[in-house]
Amino acid sequence: MLWPKALHLIFMVTWFAGLFYLPRLFVYHAMSDDQTSIDRFKIMERKLFFGIMTPGAILTIIFGFWTLFANSWEAYAGMLWLHIKLALIAVLVIYHIYCGKLLLDFTYDRNQHGHVFYRWLNEFPVLVLAAIIILAVVRPF
Numbered sequence: 001m002l003w004p005k006a007l008h009l010i011f012m013v014t015w016f017a018g019l020f021y022l023p024r025l026f027v028y029h030a031m032s033d034d035q036t037s038i039d040r041f042k043i044m045e046r047k048l049f050f051g052i053m054t055p056g057a058i059l060t061i062i063f064g065f066w067t068l069f070a071n072s073w074e075a076y077a078g079m080l081w082l083h084i085k086l087a088l089i090a091v092l093v094i095y096h097i098y099c100g101k102l103l104l105d106f107t108y109d110r111n112q113h114g115h116v117f118y119r120w121l122n123e124f125p126v127l128v129l130a131a132i133i134i135l136a137v138v139r140p141f
Contacts, residue, residue: 001070008063011056016129018053019092022099023122029106030115042107049103057096061089080141088132095124 022045029041068076076082105111134140 001067004063004066004070008060008067011059011063015053015056015060015096016125018048018056019096019099019125020122022048022053022103023118026102026106026113026118027115027122030111030113030118045103045106049100053096053099057093061093064089079139081135081139084141085132085135088128088135092125092128095128 025041025045025048029038029045032038032041068082102111102113
């Protein structure tokens with residue numbers, strides 16, 4: 001049952017590529033003042049969110065649960081590292097949805113944040129990724 005695990009990792013990388021890049025696009029979008037650039041960022045953000053990030057997130061979760069259940073959920077039930085990892089994934093899903101809300105704000109010219117906010121926002125998924133990798137590989141609990 002290594003195929004679901006491999007696909008889980010492939011789509012996780014795809015999802016995180018979007019989670020890293022979308023807030024960076026928001027930084028540049030927030031700094032833009034000409035209509036041509038603003039329109040270009042709207043297109044790029046929409047395609048990234050709906051064409052790469054969201055399918056990557058959905059497939060990451062599908063193949064992750066497939067891997068989990070193929071390896072017997074009961075065997076993992078007492079492992080704290082897994083429960084923390086799943087909680088962090090829930091936090092990432094919330095972050096993803098929040099990015100979608102910010103995307104809509106930019107789409108309808110309702111952005112309320114400056115580029116510094118988006119620079120800080122861009123750091124969040126890095127921290128979550130580091131925690132998830134440590135939990136999955138080291139299994140400290």
